[in-house]
Amino acid sequence: MWLEQDNALTRTFYFPDFKTAFAFMTDVATIAERLDHHPWMASEYRTIEFRLRTHDAGNTVTKRDHRLAAEIDKLAEQYQVN
Numbered sequence: 001m002w003l004e005q006d007n008a009l010t011r012t013f014y015f016p017d018f019k020t021a022f023a024f025m026t027d028v029a030t031i032a033e034r035l036d037h038h039p040w041m042a043s044e045y046r047t048i049e050f051r052l053r054t055h056d057a058g059n060t061v062t063k064r065d066h067r068l069a070a071e072i073d074k075l076a077e078q079y080q081v082n
Helices: 018-035 063-079
Strands: 003-005 008-014 040-044 047-052
Touching: 008 063, 018 040, 018 047, 018 063, 047 063
Parallel strands: none
Antiparallel strands: 003 008, 008 047, 040 047
16 A cells, blocks of 8 residues: 655565566566656565655655556556565
């Protein structure tokens, strides 16, 4: 579930291993390029953390962030993570 805090949508995903987590990040990068909206992502071993906010809107959450979050959720379903 995405949480809105500190003017950002945040969510953390946990994967079975580093290789799967990294593949997920790569797939998110492809989505971000297509939407022209790039998230802050952090990776440590099998954990990926996201923060979404729109810089052009004064670092607040916009429809663009919700759209990217929905796309990331669809991808997470394919990877069978929550």
